[in-house]
Amino acid sequence: MADLFPFLPPGGETSAEIRARDWSATSLGPSEHWPQALRNALSLMLAYPTAMFLAWGPDLLCFYNDAYRPILGYRLDTALGRPFREVWASIWGDIGPLVDATLVGESQTLTDVMLDLSRTGQPERSWWSFTYSPVRDDAGSVAGLFCVTAETTDRVLGEARLRESEDHFRHTVELNPQVPWTCDPSGNITSYSKRWLELTGQASGEPDGAGWAKALHPEDVPWTMTVFAASLSSGEPVDVDYRIRVAATGEYRWMRARARPRRDGTGAILRWYGVVEDVHDRKLAEARLREVNETLERRVEAALAQRKLWADVFETTDALVAALDPDYRLLAVNRAYADEFEDIYGVRPEVGDGLLDLLASNPEHRDAARAVWSRALAGEEFTAIGEFGDPTRRRPSYELKFTALRGPSGERVGAFQYAQNITGRLRDQERLARAEEALRHAQKMEAVGQLTGGVAHDFNNLLTIIRSSVEFLRRPNLAEERRTRYLEAVSDTVDRAARLTSQLLAFARRQPLKPEVFDLRERLRGVADMLNAVTGVRIRLAVEVPDGSCHVRADPGQFETALINLAVNARDAMDGEGRLTLRLVCGGPLPSIRGHAGAPGPFTAVSVSDEGAGIPPGVLDRIFEPFFTTKETGKGTGLGLSQVIGFAKQSGGDVEVASEVGRGTTFTMYLPHVDPPAGANDAGSPGAEAEDDERGLCVLVVEDNLDVGRFCTQLLEDLGHGTVWAHNAEAALAEVERTPSRFDAVFSDVVMPGIGGVALAQRLRTNHPGLPVILTTGYSDALARDDAHGFELVRKPYSAEQVARALRGVVARHRHASA
Template sequence: MSDPFRFLPSGGVTGAEIRARDWSDTSLGAPEAWSPFLKATLAQMLSCPTAMFLAWGPDLLCFYNDAYRPILGYRLDTALGRPFRVVWASIWDEIGPLVDATLAGESTTVTDMPLDLSRDGRPERGWWSFSYSPAIDEAGGVAGLFCVTAETTARVLGEAALRESEDHFRHTVELNPQVPWTCDPAGNITSFSNRWLTLTGQRPHETYGSGWIKAVHPEDVPSTVTAFTACLASGDPVDVDYRLRMAATGDYRWMRARAQPRRNATGAIVSWYGVVEDIHDRKLAERDLRELNAHLERRVEEVLAQRKLWADVFEVTDALVCALGPDYRLLAVNRAYADEFEAIYGVRPRVGDDLIGLLSHVPGQQAQARTVWTRALSGEAFTLVDEFGDPDRKRPCYELTFTPLQDADGERIGAFQYATDVTQRLRDLEQLAKAEEALRQAQKMEAVGQLTGGVAHDFNNLLTIIRSSMDLLRKPDLPEERRRRYMDAVSDTVDRAAKLTSQLLAFARRQSLMPEAFDVGARIAATADMLATVTGARIRVVVEVPSTTACHVFADPSQFETALINMAVNARDAMDGEGTLTLRLECRRGLPEIRGHAGTSGPFVAVSVTDQGVGIDPANLPHIFEPFFTTKEVGKGTGLGLSQVIGFAKQSGGDVDVASRPGRGTTFTLYLPQVEAPATDAPDEPKAVLDGRALRILVVEDNLDVGQFCTQILEELGHTTVWAKNGEEALAEVERDMDRFDAVFSDVVMPGMGGVALARRLRALVPDLPIILTSGYSDVLAREGTNGFDLVRKPYSAAQVAEAFRAVPGRLRIPAS
């Protein structure tokens, strides 16, 4: 019987499996019917050592050689004679398009295709190269496909590892702050890292050969080329410093280039390997170190010279200088100290002597010296002025300064004394103090004389009017019209006298103010019309007040208006009655430094009055606020207007500043502390006018004439009065019967208990008892205010007294007489 597989080569595992398999149940049928082309291809494939497979027939049944068997893995047992698509179903998405192209007649070659063959049943990374070729039958048609394949996984992974290694090396080189480079034996640069290009800004082709030298500082090129050439010739290592231009900044930085030769087996140099490193900071540090060393050498010379100078000064100075150790022994002493010590104690000190022991013959002086030096040796630094010396010799006065004496480690090793004889200086100072006191007393007397002279002058004028009017009023046949005129003159003169005393008290800051919180802007606007009347028709009054912001101060509104009027009158006179007067208000200002007084951040309200007048002579500026100082003609001013302004400002916690240039006008600025707007209270019920109601009033007045006059006024007004001559007597009257009086009218300044103290005691005893105070001046009122009590200022008129008691309700309901 003939062998149907005689076309197969002998041997081989796959050939044996082909013979053993029953092919009759496949689409190929029995091997006797196989195509000669199939048999020839199988014979050739099985003889080839390269991995191959053949897919034949309409089902593309799978054949392969022994070299292909490992590729099949777990599929090996079932792959032979099975459809190719079934065998490689797991990778058909990848190879299916290649199969289709091959069956269409195209030959395809694929290199390093990644395929997961999962040969042992687990996923695996693998790469394959193969070529697909159409398998042709005897009719010339495509009967299948033929593939030659090889696994390239090892090569692909090796190349990837090589690339990774090269990339790692490249990054390592590029990140290295040094610049690696190579050159040939002739010194031509053959390679370098990109860092060189980054530093210098050169393009890659510029650096090769000798082009790198163009980036070197021109002054360093000759020395660098000389050193490099010498090393190339001798084979010695290269080590040269030069400055390299930095592309980023245009500056030059110091670099160090080093290189070693690489030799072949015969010892000949085949190339050079080197690096360039940045040594700029080190160069600068070396330069600074050299400069520091030079500086230290100079300092040593200076210190030595200074020591010699101090040694010379120590000996030639007139000051008394010495140093003591903790045991009171002299560590150092200059000639002046030794001479003076000998002069006042009779013994000459030397280095090493016990200073306290040298004074054993004068026990009192020994104790004094021990006390002072013990304090100094404890580490205290101090200065004292005292007398030292044996009273039987001489006892000058010295100014002694003691400081701790320390060694180089800061440890205290004693004390140092520097002393000078100040006996004559103290005598001179005493004489100077006496002279200054005499001068101050003379200036005080001059100021008092000026003030009293001014007051006497003005009061004499006022008294002249009063006395003349009173003499004329005594005439029995005086017409009524003239009588009224003289009476009015007396009344007006009294008002002027009261205003004069008020201005004097304001300047002295002793005016009894009645402060309240008010809107400055509203008050200025209300005063503007009155100012226009005061200044005259030819002066235009301009008011600049913030329209949206209210500024409040806590001050006496009457005194505020008076200050405005005084500044406005001053401005009117400076402009000779013609020009523009500007009132300006600014809120939340700081208080500047004024006349040497420190300023503060505030807040303050600033009210300025600006004129276009002749200005103030700089020589007069320091005196303009003095009472009775005036530059106006006789009869045109008292010199008290600005005194009132500054007194009011100071007493209210503010100040007044002035800015003036001759011929350019003047600005006075009144500063007052700004306060928050007062809370809006419910409107008070209007008090009933109680004209015609008789009251029982306790009058407290120590002045007999004023007391009699006051009680007469009150009785003329229909009230009943009881007069107490002092506070203690008044208190006793009230305590006798607390419902006895409807009101109290008390002077403030009295011997013993003052009016304010009395009012406080009465308020505690009878809380609903109305109390009205009266005073022409009170230090208590100037310092503390009225303490909430109503005040009638002296001199007062009968009308003012009547007005003060008009709204007082009767507690006892005494009918009017």
């Protein structure tokens, strides 16, 4: 049976539903009567992965692609071919004006619009970004509308949560009882929270520099400044206690100041970040606890007096304090500890109770308590981190200090625990981690600046040669010998600029690759003669390859470039004399390299070993950085190894380096191992080019850059070909559809506004499979991620010979395929 819908792409649920429906009863009539504009629109929409719908005709009958189906929800079963207004009657008040404006020829673009689609039949809040575009019929009149849409609910709600979080953070900082502060590397205070001014009564700006010290107790100033100066000099963290006069009461309270430095990539201190916290109560409690311990050592027999003294002291602090005897019975417990224990376990501990008995209903916590207290009762003094509080809420974190209790003769009579709330300190550490992340970002930006500077330096050098040569070529009386010399200088410099760009893209893993499956054994043997020419006669080259095939899928040109870069570095490391060994190992795993996880493989390993000076450990971590080189000025760009690792990474592998100063270096390039191709090409198949076919072709040039377009059409005409120039892919498609048999080939740029070159080529391959397409680009992210999509690729900057060779090749292959 004849296909009534040849214009629909194969596959897809919606495409199948359109084919299965009888359209003769609708206003559109049978599909064979559908206008070409509707067919083209449906073909485009159904093949596109983004959610789209099409409303066509006087009734705006609804069509959509598979990606749009989930948006319809419960409407999906009845939406196809139904008037658009009926499908979305629930939101017509919101979208009706947009539809009306689109139908008079005005495109509409809306971002983050809240619509209640009620996809499950229940009201919902969702946000959408979409465009409405008019669709014209074969006569050029608006016959419907086309919508591309995407749900943005998650992003809208996420941004709202982020704003709320940031507002919450600002309020938290201002309400924090601690005092965040910063100072420069010389110790001059540069910022602080308002809490410091409230505590000390100092005016805004007064604490700047060293003014903060005026709020300290005079006796504490010398010691504090000595500690502060020592930390500034050594770079060690600041941790010092001092007293400040509290403006509200006039009394002095103990404070603890702590700070850590933030450093740049060289280790130099950029700024200090610190916090001041009130430790007055803790200081007093610790002093009294020391007194208690001394008293207990003298009066361990007087248990009642001991417990009374402990209770008096422990109730002066908010810390959780308890003491146990060797049998895990409570010698003392303060109110804070008892309250927290009761909140968690439902029982209030009393002096004389057995701690393990109190925890009998919670075996997990009982075992944990036994483990930690047994260490303390054995005489060990240590610090641990734990959480106390209601497990259903966010619990504060405590620093637990355990100390042994001793009798008058030094014997152990028990142990006590002092738990201090350090939730604020941990939050400070989180803020410090965020600051360190900001530092790492700044370091990345610095690396980008270094890369930009290196690119600018090298390209300016190349442009200087080109500009000077062009100026001399403009002289009317220039001798032919010198004219030839300047033309060769321009040509050579363009090649060097192209290589520089290729190396940069290789490092960034963004170069367009042309991968092939080839045998590394044959490739290594074939490249040996070329390496002999590169390294010189004093370098002894040895090639070690295994028996059997060893295939990879990679760009052979970039592979050979990587080998040459490694060989040149090896030659320079050996000062032009020594043994250079190429070794191939197949089928092994990929080891862990520079902190990256390995892989089981199989992988091929191509190693290049020299007997040179080796790489110092301090340099080894930087050798793959672009523009980093240890060679003399003018002896290297610093991009060779960047190309090697970029090519390996982009091809699915990696590069490992092993070096010993004075003994040599081995670079090992890992590439994924693949099966050999199913069979060789037929002996009678023509080559990639047909050198004897020099007839003039009609070439459709697609290029949006006016200068490049004029140059390209002139180049093709000079080669004897006829040209038609389209400034974008849309115009090119119109030219082809107007007279499909007119063109012998299409030569298209990849990066263009609107439809890109890859999409154009894919559409032409679908609609006009007999029309050869050649793509050209200086850089395209699409090609870097997915090869050349099966199309011939000519990289910019290109020469006339490269274009001519590419045209001959694709035309010959298409003729052979047709035959």
